[in-house]
Amino acid sequence: MKRTQPHTKIHVHTLSCGKVYEHLCENMDAKLDSASCRRIKAHIKGCTNCSALLDSLKKTVFLYKKYPAPKLPSRSRHKLFAVIKLDGQKKSSAR
Amino acid sequence: MKQQTEPLTDAALISRVKQGDERAFTALVKRYEQTVWGFAFKLCRDKEKAEESFQDTFINVYRKIGQFDARAKFSTWLYTIVANNCLMHRRKRKLDGLMESYDEAPDPENESVQKQLAAWDDSPIHTVMNKELRARMDEAIQELPDEYRVVFVLRDLEDRTAEETAKILKLSVPAVKSRLRRSRIFLRHKLHDLMAA
Numbered sequence: 001m002k003r004t005q006p007h008t009k010i011h012v013h014t015l016s017c018g019k020v021y022e023h024l025c026e027n028m029d030a031k032l033d034s035a036s037c038r039r040i041k042a043h044i045k046g047c048t049n050c051s052a053l054l055d056s057l058k059k060t061v062f063l064y065k066k067y068p069a070p071k072l073p074s075r076s077r078h079k080l081f082a083v084i085k086l087d088g089q090k091k092s093s094a095r
Numbered sequence: 096m097k098q099q100t101e102p103l104t105d106a107a108l109i110s111r112v113k114q115g116d117e118r119a120f121t122a123l124v125k126r127y128e129q130t131v132w133g134f135a136f137k138l139c140r141d142k143e144k145a146e147e148s149f150q151d152t153f154i155n156v157y158r159k160i161g162q163f164d165a166r167a168k169f170s171t172w173l174y175t176i177v178a179n180n181c182l183m184h185r186r187k188r189k190l191d192g193l194m195e196s197y198d199e200a201p202d203p204e205n206e207s208v209q210k211q212l213a214a215w216d217d218s219p220i221h222t223v224m225n226k227e228l229r230a231r232m233d234e235a236i237q238e239l240p241d242e243y244r245v246v247f248v249l250r251d252l253e254d255r256t257a258e259e260t261a262k263i264l265k266l267s268v269p270a271v272k273s274r275l276r277r278s279r280i281f282l283r284h285k286l287h288d289l290m291a292a
Contacts, residue, residue, distance in 0.1 A: 053283075056215040059290065060283040061251045066224065067232060070142060072132040072149070077124065080150055084157050 017043075020050050105169040112160050120160075124153055130170070131177055137248045138181040140237055148180045155180070174249065174263045182241050215290045228289055235285035239278055246271055247278040 020043050023036075044050045103111075103122070111119035128149070135148035155176050163172055216223060236244060249260045250271070257275075261268045 052214045056287070056290065057279050057283050059215050060279060060286060063224070063228070063232060063286070064236070064247075064282070065252060067229065069133050069136055072128055073142075073146070076132070076146055076149055077128060080124065080153050081121070083150065084154060 017047060017050055020044065020047070021053070106165060109160065109163060109165065109169060120157060123156075127170070127173060128153075131173060134174065134177050134248065134253060135181060137252055138178070138241075138245060140233060144181070148177060151180045152176045168259075171259055171263055174253070174255070174259075178245050178249075178263060182245065215287075223290070228286070231286060231289055232282075235282050238285070239281060243274050243278045243281075246274040247282070250275050251279070 020040050023040055044054055103119075105123075105126075108119045108123045108126075112123060131152050132145060132149050135152070136142065136145040139145045139148060152173065156173070163169070236247075239247065245264060246260060246266075249255045249263060250257065255263070257268050257271045260266075261271045264271070266274075
């Protein structure tokens with residue numbers, strides 16, 4: 001993977017973990033290429049703490065995404081159509 | 096040879112529903128039922144409440160379809176109705192008391208919390224997604240105040256953009272971003288001891 005170079009070394013060193021922390025989770029996978037984004041990415045690359053935090057945040061989201069959600073119970077649709085007096089089992093022409 | 100008919104667009108279905116076509120409404124329900132159910136379940140984390148919200152949402156759609164602006168995105172309208180239903184059904188919690196626990200999240204500049212930032216286990220998902228982790232995930236997301244959980248679910252689980260989420264919840268985009276950031280940090284913090292390598 002091509003490494004993103006920071007604007008200058010000074011920028012990397014002056015950017016604090018706290019500042020990175022504020023922006024860390026806003027766009028975790030953003031491929032934005034603004035100067036501030038490049039500085040944040042450069043900081044993360046060189047900072048064990050920030051990089052561990054970013055990694056764990058991504059894994060948190062991933063775990064919730066993979067958490068299996070139950071399927072809609074078939075009775076739910078029948079119940080709905082019964083309440084609003086529709087026959088959902090009719091062969092619909094409007095698909 | 097039998098010709099395949101193209102499915103009607105949302106706009107075409109809605110237009111038919113507005114004219115009283117019940118079959119069009121049935122088709123609309125079938126198209127969006129899993130979206131509504133899934134979103135309601137992720138918000139309520141309870142099958143019974145999700146079921147209630149599912150019913151209420153489509154009943155609302157049926158009754159209020161006349162008010163739907165055809166230029167708007169139907170799914171955005173649906174998400175708004177589900178979110179309002181779910182949030183209405185839950186006890187409104189005061190954020191102030193809960194924000195304290197949000198601040199338990201580690202400050203990366205503080206050396207004493209470096210242990211908490213230890214890298215997370217890289218094991219494949221199927222090996223870590225056990226009963227204990229699921230229970231912890233359920234517990235953690237239910238601890239999030241409704242106003243935060245709905246942002247997390249819309250942005251991260253339903254993949255809505257910050258702009259659409261803001262529109263659904265009638266919030267500003269910066270407010271959505273701030274709530275999302277705090278929600279992710281909070282959830283991550285709650286799972287940390289189970290996930291640290």
